[in-house]
Amino acid sequence: MPTAPLGPRGPVVTRLGLGTMTFGAETPEAEAHAQLDAFVAAGGTFVDTADVYAGGESERIVGRWLADRGADVVIGTKGRFAPPSGSAGASRRALARAVQGSLDRLGVDALDLYTVHGWDDHTPVEETLDALSSEVRRGRVHAIGWSNVTGWQLGRIMATARLGGYVVPTAVQPQYNLLDRTIELEIVPAALAEGIALTPWGPLGGGWLTGKYRSDERPSGATRLGEDPHRGVEAYDVRNTDRTWRVVDAVRSVAAAHDRPMAHVAHAWLLSRPTVASVLLGARTTEQLAQSLEAATLELSADDLALLGDASAPGLPSYPYGMVQDACGVDVWRRLGTAAPTD
Template sequence: MPTVGLGASGPIVSRLALGTMTFGVETDERDAHRQLDTFVAAGGTFVDTADVYGAGDSERIIGRWIERRGGADDLIIATKGRFAPPAGSHGASRRSLRRSVDASLHRLGVEAIDLYVVHGWDEHTPVAETLGTLTSLVRDGKIHAIGWSNVTGWQLQQIVTTATLGGHISPVTVQPQYNLLDRGIEIEVMPCALDAGLAITPWSPLGGGWLTGKYERTRRPTGATRLGDDPDRGVEAYDLRNTDRTWRIIDEATAVAAEHGRPASHVALAWLLARPGVASVLLGARTVEQLDDNLAAVDLVLDATQLDRLTRVSAIDLPPYPYGMIEDFCDVDVWQRLGTTDTPT
């Protein structure tokens, strides 16, 4: 499997990462360990979890797997903290982060966390406090590199600027939702990440299963699927995404897939891996069979025409102001390069 560095100073990781949100919730420990074994056997080196996944069970399951195999020196283990704070403490505060990191280290059974990602913005805690704490944790040898997830463009810029001006450790990656159905990060988050040299490591690359083609336009999902269990689930909710735009994108991805004799999911992943700044894509699966299928996408390369077809059909409209006005005095190649739309209007 190809590898890539996370930003200018981050670790080298496989281009496909194993997301483990299902561990201990939808995937039992036996099958979770099978997924981990399968991922490593395929050349995967980047395993991503979080302290809130399965209320800590995902980290515990990974920790027991690491113990079984005799360590994880050949892997990059990433975890996240922010949404499971101790009582009386905000998620990204000094008190909370120190306790959260120690708890994750214990559950994972490792001496240091290779990549620690703040799971979201904390409006109650100054960014300087969060960055200062993370910097001290690096000096203590408890974490090696940091990232942020689920932030807006201005929040990401504040993080980067505060790190630079304050002499703190700087993030090497940002972890947003990003896929053919949801390209909102291209308006502000992606340009900010590219300018700062941060790697982008998207979650939900298949849009919660939508881009596999398994859902239908006229029938709400049922059965053992993510939306079958809960059709109203978050940003992936059936009624929210069951739109003409969604089906145009799925139809185009299916058409491109037919040209390669591949499933639509491979096309969606290949498009994402070709996007600016995208370093590694987080794959989440309930079963080993699903993981195997997604891992097989790593060698698919779409030609320029196919990439353009997918980019155009999934383009999002930029708001008239300020983006339309910027067209008058700024190089519009930024939008054309990202494929957000033909020109800002």
């Protein structure tokens, strides 16, 4: 499987990573261990978890697998929204507890990548960076990242880290997929400017990009939206829009041309995007994972990318982005193809 550095200060990982948010939730332990086995057998090396997934059970399941198999993988976990017994936030105290909790549940003595799961408005970022820097000095954490931040937050984190002499983040973990390219306005340009890596979550839009949902039929059965149609950013009433169906149709037609499942096209498109180091795969079953693991072998042509890009372009608001692009010659959104097609 192809590999890439997880940013300038991170380990080298496979370009497909295994997300474990389903472990201990939709995916019972034996099936989760089968997914981990299949991932490693396919050459995968990067496993992403978080202390909040299934109230800590995802980390425990990964930990029991590590203890049993003795596998050599890069473990990334996240803290900030602590499980019920801990104190939440990105304060020094909360992070010390969160890191210890993750080490205990995973049964390891160091975390390869520790990601702050979201911005904390109640803790100065200096405190968070100082706490993480001491974790790095103690050898409990090797590299750090942030997730679910806005552009100004990422800019402040990076500037504070560099100017304050703290450990500098190496990666950012945002939602990014053909249905939601909003991060191209701020986060992707910031990541390019800072030289840090993206590890996108939600590459299939929570399942929408597999073509499993219909515009005229509410989801049912053992699917994410069948079980909870109001689930987060992928909720049925939120995503059931003309734009979604335009994108899904484009993915379907590219998939048909290559005789591949739609999931391959969604993953391959993300792998083609600038600064994307590793795409976090999500799966309920080992069969779903096995299908996604073959995505790295799909090469999309320039015509495929143009079709997908035109269908999914989020549009560039005229102010300040359009003005900055035209009046100041900032070219990043043109290079990303962020603007709506002009026809």
